[in-house]
Amino acid sequence: MSGRRIRQRAPWQLVALGSIGAAVFVLPLVGLITRTPWSRLGELVASDVVVDALKLSLLTSVLAAFISLLLGVPLAWVLARINFPGRHIVRAIVTLPMVLPPVVGGAALLFALGRRGVIGEPINDATGFLLPFSVWGVVVANVFVAMPFLVVTVEGALRNLDGRHEAAAATLGASRLTVFRRITLPMISPSLRAGLVLAWARALGEFGATVTFAGNLQGRTQTLPLAVFVALEQDRDTAVAISLVLVAVSLAVLLLLRDRWWSHGSTS
Amino acid sequence: MVAWVNVMSSAGMTGLDTHLVVERPDGFVLDLAITIAPGETLALLGPNGAGKSTTVEALAGLTPLDGGHIVLTNRVLDRPATNIFVPPEERGIGVVFQDYLLFDHLSVLENVMFGPVSLGEAKPQARQLAEDLLERLGIRALGDRKPLHLSGGQAQRVALARALASKPDLLLLDEALAALDVTTRGTLRRVLAQHLAAFAGPRLLITHDPTDAFLLADRIAIVEDGRLTQVGSAEDIRRRPATPYVAALAGTNLLAGVNRGGVLTLDDHHHGLQTADTSVEGPVLITVHPTAIALHKQQPSGSPRNTWETTVASVEPLGDTTRITLANPLPLGVDITPGATAALDLQPGSAVWASVKATEISVAPAAARDS
Amino acid sequence: MRNGVATLAAFTIVLLLSSCSGGDDRETVLVMAASSLTDAFIEIETAFEAANPEIDVQLNLAGSASLLEQIVQGAPADVFASANASTMQAVVDAGAANTSTPFAGNTLQIAVPLGNPANVSDIADLADPDLLVGLCGEQVPCGQFARQALDQAGVVASIDTNEGDVRALVTKLEAGELDAGIVYATDVIASPEIEGIALPANIDVAITYPIAVLTDSPNPDLARTFFDFVLSARGQALLADAGFIAP
Numbered sequence: 001m002s003g004r005r006i007r008q009r010a011p012w013q014l015v016a017l018g019s020i021g022a023a024v025f026v027l028p029l030v031g032l033i034t035r036t037p038w039s040r041l042g043e044l045v046a047s048d049v050v051v052d053a054l055k056l057s058l059l060t061s062v063l064a065a066f067i068s069l070l071l072g073v074p075l076a077w078v079l080a081r082i083n084f085p086g087r088h089i090v091r092a093i094v095t096l097p098m099v100l101p102p103v104v105g106g107a108a109l110l111f112a113l114g115r116r117g118v119i120g121e122p123i124n125d126a127t128g129f130l131l132p133f134s135v136w137g138v139v140v141a142n143v144f145v146a147m148p149f150l151v152v153t154v155e156g157a158l159r160n161l162d163g164r165h166e167a168a169a170a171t172l173g174a175s176r177l178t179v180f181r182r183i184t185l186p187m188i189s190p191s192l193r194a195g196l197v198l199a200w201a202r203a204l205g206e207f208g209a210t211v212t213f214a215g216n217l218q219g220r221t222q223t224l225p226l227a228v229f230v231a232l233e234q235d236r237d238t239a240v241a242i243s244l245v246l247v248a249v250s251l252a253v254l255l256l257l258r259d260r261w262w263s264h265g266s267t268s
Numbered sequence: 269m270v271a272w273v274n275v276m277s278s279a280g281m282t283g284l285d286t287h288l289v290v291e292r293p294d295g296f297v298l299d300l301a302i303t304i305a306p307g308e309t310l311a312l313l314g315p316n317g318a319g320k321s322t323t324v325e326a327l328a329g330l331t332p333l334d335g336g337h338i339v340l341t342n343r344v345l346d347r348p349a350t351n352i353f354v355p356p357e358e359r360g361i362g363v364v365f366q367d368y369l370l371f372d373h374l375s376v377l378e379n380v381m382f383g384p385v386s387l388g389e390a391k392p393q394a395r396q397l398a399e400d401l402l403e404r405l406g407i408r409a410l411g412d413r414k415p416l417h418l419s420g421g422q423a424q425r426v427a428l429a430r431a432l433a434s435k436p437d438l439l440l441l442d443e444a445l446a447a448l449d450v451t452t453r454g455t456l457r458r459v460l461a462q463h464l465a466a467f468a469g470p471r472l473l474i475t476h477d478p479t480d481a482f483l484l485a486d487r488i489a490i491v492e493d494g495r496l497t498q499v500g501s502a503e504d505i506r507r508r509p510a511t512p513y514v515a516a517l518a519g520t521n522l523l524a525g526v527n528r529g530g531v532l533t534l535d536d537h538h539h540g541l542q543t544a545d546t547s548v549e550g551p552v553l554i555t556v557h558p559t560a561i562a563l564h565k566q567q568p569s570g571s572p573r574n575t576w577e578t579t580v581a582s583v584e585p586l587g588d589t590t591r592i593t594l595a596n597p598l599p600l601g602v603d604i605t606p607g608a609t610a611a612l613d614l615q616p617g618s619a620v621w622a623s624v625k626a627t628e629i630s631v632a633p634a635a636a637r638d639s
Numbered sequence: 640m641r642n643g644v645a646t647l648a649a650f651t652i653v654l655l656l657s658s659c660s661g662g663d664d665r666e667t668v669l670v671m672a673a674s675s676l677t678d679a680f681i682e683i684e685t686a687f688e689a690a691n692p693e694i695d696v697q698l699n700l701a702g703s704a705s706l707l708e709q710i711v712q713g714a715p716a717d718v719f720a721s722a723n724a725s726t727m728q729a730v731v732d733a734g735a736a737n738t739s740t741p742f743a744g745n746t747l748q749i750a751v752p753l754g755n756p757a758n759v760s761d762i763a764d765l766a767d768p769d770l771l772v773g774l775c776g777e778q779v780p781c782g783q784f785a786r787q788a789l790d791q792a793g794v795v796a797s798i799d800t801n802e803g804d805v806r807a808l809v810t811k812l813e814a815g816e817l818d819a820g821i822v823y824a825t826d827v828i829a830s831p832e833i834e835g836i837a838l839p840a841n842i843d844v845a846i847t848y849p850i851a852v853l854t855d856s857p858n859p860d861l862a863r864t865f866f867d868f869v870l871s872a873r874g875q876a877l878l879a880d881a882g883f884i885a886p
Contacts, residue, residue: 107810115771116815132816133771133799168369170356171328172383172434182382186373212807215800216776222801229803233704233778 029247036244037237044241052219053227054245057204060135060223064142065150065200071143072150072199073192077180079151080158091155097209098148105144106212113140114213137214138221142203149202150195157191158184197257204250282342283308283470284438288326289335290319298322298494301336304438304470311473311485315513319494320474324442327472328363329356341437341469357386362436366443368427370415376426377402377411383434394433401429405463420448421456428463439464439471445480454545454630457483461632478517479555483632490514516589521600523554527631531573539597542573543629552631558603560628563592564621565612575623580614590614594622665695668861669715671706672698673722674804675745675781676848678829679881680720686877687868694861702779702804710735710853717862720850720869723780727849739851741886742869743878746824747788747844748835750812755834757818762838765789765796770818773808776801781808784844785821791842809833828882847886 037044044050078084079091097105113120113131124130131137161184169183170176185192207225214221216230224246231239287301298319304310314320325331327338329345337347340361345354371379380398385391402408405425415423424444431439444460445453461484464471475481481488482502490498490505490513498510505514506522525534525541527548532541534554541554562568568575581595589603592614602622604612612620672680677700684696699706699716703726710716711733719736721727727739751759757770765772774796775782782801789796799817802808805826811817813832823846827835850869852862868874875885 110811110814110816114814114816130771164365165369165371167328167330167356168363168365169371169382169386170330171359171361171363172386172430173357173360174382174386175357178386182386183371186371189373211803215773215811216802217798217800230776230778230801232708233702233776236708 032240032243032247035236035240037240040237041241041244044238045245047238049218049222049227049231049238050224050242050245053222053224053242054249056135056138056219056222057224057246058249060138060142061146061200061203061206063139064146064203065196067139067143068147068150068199068203069192069196072147072195073154073185075147076151076154076158077184080155094151095148097145098152102145102206102208102210103212106141106209106214109141109144109209109213132213133215133217133221135220138210138223141209141213142206145206145209146199146203149198153191153195153198154188157188161187193257197254201250201254204246282306283340284472285337285339286327287336288323288338289333290322290326290331291334292322296322296494298326299336300489300491300494300496302472302489302496304472306469308487309464309471309473309485311475311481311488312491313475313478313481313488313517314491315476317493318491320476320491321442322494323491324363324440324474327438327440328361329354329359343437360434360437362431362434362439364424364427364431364439364441364444366446368415368423370418370423370426370430372415374415375411376407376413376415376418379415379426380429380433383430387434398429398433401433402426404466405429405459419452421452421459424448424456425459428460432463432467437469439467439469440474441472442474443476444473445475445477454632455547457630457632458548460484478520479557479630482520482522482555483553483630516603520558521554521556523556523598525552525554526550527552530626532629532631534598539576540573541624541629542626543631544626545629545631548631555630555632556600556624556628558591558601559589561600561602561622561624563602563604563608563612563614564623567621568623574626574629575621577619577621580616580618580620582616583609583614594620598622665693666858666861667695667697668717668858668865669697669699670718670720670865671710671714671716672700672720673703673706673726673780673848674700674806675722675823675825676700676720676743677806679743679825679878679883682877682881683869683874686873687865690868690873691864694864696865704778713855715855715857716853717856717858718850718865719853720848721780722846722848723783724847724849725783726780727851730851730853735855736851736853739849740866740870741847742850742874743848743883744886745846745848745883747784747821747838747842747846748824748827749819749838750809750822750827750833750835751819752812752815752817753832753834755836756815759819759836761836762789762792762842763794765819765821766794768797770797771799771816772796773800773802773811773817773820774798775805775808775822776803779804780846781805781821781823784846787844788821788838788842791844792839823882825882848883 075094079087110117110132112118115121115124115130115132120131131140165187166179166183169179174182205225207229210221210223211226216222216226224242228239228242228246231242283306284302284304288298290298296319302310312320312323322331326333332353333346333348335348338345344352345359346352371382374382377395377398380401381394384394384397399408399411402411405428407422407425410418410422415426418426445457448456457480464484473480473485488500488502488505489496492511492513498505498514502522523534525532527543527550530543530546532543532554534540567577576597578597579595580592581599582593584591590606590609592602592604594600594602614620670680680698680700684698687696688694703722706719707726707729710719710730719730730736731739749759749762751757759770764770774785777783777786802811805822808820809822809826809830812820813830824835827833850866852859852866856862
């Protein structure tokens with residue numbers, strides 16, 4: 001009741017600016033929808049190129065999100081909890097992909113993991129394994145741009161976590177790993193989920209690092225954003241149709257997860 | 269009941285022997301030696317900032333010692349001189365924290381099971397142990413609830429059950445009653461007294477409230493500015509306070525009597541009192557804090573039973589306050605400001621009216637301290 | 640903190656204002672040019688501005704298809720130089736240009752990293768699945784031309800990536816991440832880190848670069864001046880230096 005009253009008395013300045021803010025996101029969507037070739041949509045969306053790209057995008061973005069979770073949570077924990085020299089520098093480097101143009105990120109990945117890369121060359125010499133121009137290259141590019149979102153979210157949660165519950169768990173006989181698994185992780189679970197969703201969304205929309213590092217080949221490395229880019233120069237209707245698929249998939253997932261994950265428990 | 273016997277037998281015979289030396293980065297130094305025998309309750313009583321929290325952290329292994337030692341049931345837990353430091357999870361020290369620190373994402377039962385499961389107990393056995401403990405503490409019905417839906421008193425009992433479930437060698441209660449409101453405190457103090465008595469190992473009660481210390485502990489250790497200033501029985505402390513702080517809290521009035529539905533009949537005095545705490549019937553120990561008693565020139569309004577006319581036996585300055593001792597029918601100590609003393613023109617022999625609220629009179633079972 | 644934010648905001652506003660009002664009083668001619676023309680047109684811009692100090696040339700270099708999109712969407716451009724005839728035709732069809740003139744030609748070469756680590760010798764090697772082969776995407780002229788060449792040679796290339804434009808393809812070849820690709824001869828000349836292998840003589844892919852003054856040009860006179868400069872002997876010499884052939 002009081003919540004509703006407060007909302008009704010919201011200052012109009014906030015409402016006005018907020019509305020403009022919302023328009024920044026709503027208008028392009030409207031633009032996309034007005035340009036959609038509805039009569040040909042089914043046919044365009046069912047084409048090989050789109051179906052291949054959609055499958056690849058879902059596979060690589062989900063994979064990238066979970067790899068980000070697997071590696072990003074421990075990294076966030078180290079950054080939040082261990083006071084080692086150079087921690088600020090490491091944190092800055094970790095968040096670098098958030099500001100770096102993705103194309104630059106992709107080039108950097110090539111220099112590191114490519115066939116002539118710092119690490120890539122010895123790996124390739126020893127095993128013949130090559131990341132660029134492969135599905136794994138797409139996943140690596142996605143992880144590179146997506147994981148910082150998870151790390152930043154989770155690190156913030158870990159910093160805000162009052163360590164006393166973890167201390168209490170230790171006094172009960174729980175090993176440090178048990179404490180992390182059964183106390184720390186559940187306590188930050190709203191942030192974990194938010195970080196996972198952010199990372200997934202970023203991976204799904206990833207273009208620049210992928211095209212630079214993993215190349216562009218239908219069925220192997222051509223994700224939805226790459227397909228949009230190619231189509232934009234060929235056939236705008238196809239480009240708009242693919243974009244709509246991308247928007248629909250992300251909206252569906254975000255709305256679904258919001259109901260399931262964010263509506264309750266977000267205060268803990 | 270069987271599980272309970274296990275919990276008791278897990279405590280060793282030699283108790284706790286510790287000399288804690290901790291130098292905090294802010295310059296504060298904790299330096300105190302405590303021993304507690306199995307089955308003994310020691311209250312560590314001190315003002316805020318005296319080093320009580322540091323003591324808890326040092327014992328629990330959350331802060332390493334800079335000197336001294338912690339030996340529990342013949343096991344060295346921390347001794348910097350020989351480079352021994354046992355991490356918290358291997359210490360066997362059960363802690364009931366000030367705000368309980370229950371795990372909100374786990375049910376009450378899972379909270380209690382957490383310790384045994386972490387220590388490698390199989391799930392069914394852990395569950396059995398947890399259910400027995402909850403039963404014992406009278407909260408079995410709460411097993412499926414989440415901690416957020418518990419009252420303060422219920423949460424305290426869950427915290428106690430959780431600490432006991434790991435079968436600790438030492439039970440450490442950190443301001444276990446501080447988070448509760450005045451009316452439930454009396455009841456819970458009684459419950460706590462029972463369960464402390466049922467734990468066979470040494471028990472350490474950290475508190476800033478003399479009432480808790482007087483009613484629950486066998487011995488009281490006073491800590492001020494990181495050092496022990498006095499150790500003794502409640503009687504010793506009250507009779508021979510060693511410092512102004514001890515003197516101020518030693519003034520806490522302790523009476524024996526019988527409670528019948530809130531009506532208190534005192535053993536040694538021909539005067540009755542009314543308490544709001546009706547949870548303890550029969551023989552009780554009664555405490556009244558000296559600042560809870562008001563003095564008036566004329567008869568005040570209010571409950572006639574907790575208002576009586578008396579004379580001043582003595583007036584002595586005590587730091588920032590003045591200690592007035594009343595004559596019969598109730599020889600109670602009263603702390604008021606020097607200003608009020610002057611305004612009431614109080615001198616030995618002055619006639620005054622005294623009054624105290626029924627909610628300010630705490631009772632505990634008289635048997636509690638005999639355990 | 641608060642002061643820091645305020646300072647940053649003020650700094651940003653100052654920057655914005657100065658970038659809006661900044662610059663000189665010269666008139667501007669906006670030239671949209673295919674990305675394969677990058678090096679040649681930068682030379683031409685320098686020479687043109689030296690000859691016409693009152694005119695400031697701004698180059699917008701991108702894939703021909705992107706440029707087409709921008710022009711059709713009404714970008715305020717004056718001149719368009721395309722890497723193929725079909726894109727220029729689309730501009731004419733859209734009514735954005737009346738007519739166009741060929742100003743340069745180009746040839747294709749197989750490009751390999753310096754030293755040719757994969758020992759590529761012939762266009763047929765591009766069918767080897769063990770090699771990492773990149774082409775330009777079909778949506779851009781260099782990709783279309785490359786496919787024409789492969790068709791004529793009867794080779795089905797084992798493609799590992801379709802790059803968005805020829806610069807991206809050259810970059811990956813330079814880095815050694817690809818073993819071979821088909822690029823313009825001009826790209827091989829421009830880059831010291833790749834080497835070219837000529838296509839068989841029987842392969843004939845006509846690559847003609849047309850240039851046009853756009854109908855919606857804000858400065859048709861300046862546009863014409865630039866257009867003429869590209870076709871002049873001086874312009875043609877600069878194009879030849881970059882490896883372009885006569886149209």
